[in-house]
Amino acid sequence: MKRVYLDNNATTMTSLEAAKEMVRFNSINYGNPSSLHNFGLDTRPELRKAMDRIYALINAADEDDVLITSGATEANNHVIKSVFYANTDTSTPLSVRKNHYITTNLEHPTVYNTFQYLEKLGAKVTVLPSDNNGLISAEQVKKALTDQTVLVSIMLANNEIGTILPIKEITKLCHANGILIHTDATQAIGKFPVDVQDLGVDYLSFSAHKFHGPKGIGGLYVRKGKRLEPLFHGGEQMASLRAGTLNVPGIVGMGVAAQEAVASLEYEATEVKRLRDKLENFILKNIPDTFLNGDKVKRTPNTLNIAFKDCEGEALLWDLNEHGIAASTGSACASEELESSRILRALGIDKALSHMAVRFSLSRYTTEEEIDYVISVLPGIIKRLREVSLGR
Template sequence: MNKLIYLDNAATTKTAPEVVEAMLPYFTEYYGNPSSVYDFAVHSKEAVTKAREQIAGVLKAKPEEIYFTAGGSESDNWALKAAFEAYKAKGNHIITTKIEHHAILHTCEYLEKRGAKITYLDVDENGIVCLEELEKAITPETILISIMFANNEIGSVQPVKEIGMIAREHGILFHTDAVQAFGQLAIDVDECNIDMLSSSAHKINGPKGIGFLYIRKGVKIRSFVHGGAQERKRRAGTENVPGIVGYGAAAERAVNTMEERTAKEIQLRDYLISRLTSEIPYVKLNGDPVKRLPNNVNVSFQFIEGESLLLMLDSYGICGSSGSACTSGSLDPSHVLLAIGLPHEIAHGSLRLTLSEETTKEDLDYTVEKLKEIVQNLRNMSPLYEDFVKKQK
């Protein structure tokens, strides 16, 4: 396969060359443990401090409010488990949504077995939370609201500022999974009243295996990993210095290129949506048409299976997804698509294409032409489509 068109940037992104360059010295030249006291380790300690400042700057946060983790899933686990433990004297009720990433949903299931009461809010057909329903769900026992900033599958962006305002008015902690939003959307934690926020470097051209949890100063959160004084005694373990340096560089790069990069992505995103929905029959756009991530396209093709579609796209060198990379081995339809009201048979025919700054119009034209061919071939083999066509005559 000579041609490669990578349209799965929600799953992971290519590490940017300048990010790799920033990381390299901390593998071979400045490899000291930042917790050590000798001069040689100072380079590592200063590099970690700089990265913390770079990331805090993107969020308009304080550097001491950034805690490094191994990724978004760990950050989500930490936020929910530690908040439940720290605030259980006040109550045991957590509010989230039915379309969260499984790092949130599975953690909620874990907490339910330990006495938590979880409310899973419905969303509308575009995947947006109803603020009135959120406020109705609050009880005197509510200690945490955890709602993602933007959905990893359908790209819908939640009214985070309004959610944060509701949480603040009721004296409830607000956590948001911003793994897909950080670096793609402008985020001000004070303006949005966010108390905790999760993110992961490999979604913004940084390295894999490094993330952070923003914890607002004053929030009472227990330590997540015990055994050392790292991360202000809240997350023990020798720091992943090259990864942290890479995250800082990727965060700074993301904020510096955000305006131009996302404008290009939005233009190409809308071009791709327009071609798919106008040139292929029986196609549905999933997610909000306007309030969505700049690079996200999620569509459902009626009468076909998404897995077959992905395999055939791959044979043409096109990388896409049927949903979250964390559940790509599952045969079940996406919980997100079911939550927005799609029937199983249509949810099974979904395709997520997520663009990058390197995506070109020519890439998308090639992808659309191949999709038209593939979809028609798959439908020609489908008894459901054959029956549908007969009924239309």
């Protein structure tokens, strides 16, 4: 049986070159870079090289900071809570404290749930609704701004439907009003160019395992001069903004993956998109009662979210897995209740149909042979599941 992995928005395979370098820094060059002996000193040049690659990944300037984190979950929590704490600190003059935040209903739980938590602590949060294609406009942000708005946090690309949001335009609006802006770029890095100088954002989060780097490591970009409170307290690592012994193997692995991601952007935009479109066009033309979720144009080149009427998504995933195909659904089992995707509900999709949605997400390692295999088995799977569902 073939094995086809089409769940790359969940996580990606670590590239072989990144994995190989990580082995070296786990087993040979394993010294703590904060140490003064040669074991520690030997790691520093490679650590610097890796950081240069990570800076180049997002075109960060030398004077900017890129904090190494455990991933985007930590990075998102760090920047949002840091801004909140700074504005509730009693040492900050009351006249300059602000307590209004703007986000969207499309955000990953690491942003969405963090704002829900801060609301319990007194934050005022406006959650902007997306349109039916999963897009947010700068005009919506403009209308939501108040003289108390301190931070806007809106993702660059959505994890379930792949839609790309107009962060550059929103950033200009925020800065014209003296407001900080953060974007979660986790699903954008490695899929299309992400340039912090062009976007102009103050903070940007990412995770290595989304672009063929190792799991458990990521970064938080902080523009020069922007305040950030430590989330962890301890040693002086990362300019005392993120305490803890540096994960040198992870940083080196992320650096290799970053360099490879930049080199593969054209391939993502052409070949990965072609394979995604091949699968999408086949489904829409040959399997009746199928519906594309999200914007057809303004989305990442690797993502396809599609609903199959009268075909339960969880059942479809099971059957796909029986054929060696890995995909995902926005639904999640919460205790005994099957909850539909919050993102698909945000698009106004019928609750029943949202349970029938499946996400296929490709990578640069996806082959045409694999897509052809999915095309060969998918119609039969859908036909059988619909017969069961409709009692035929």
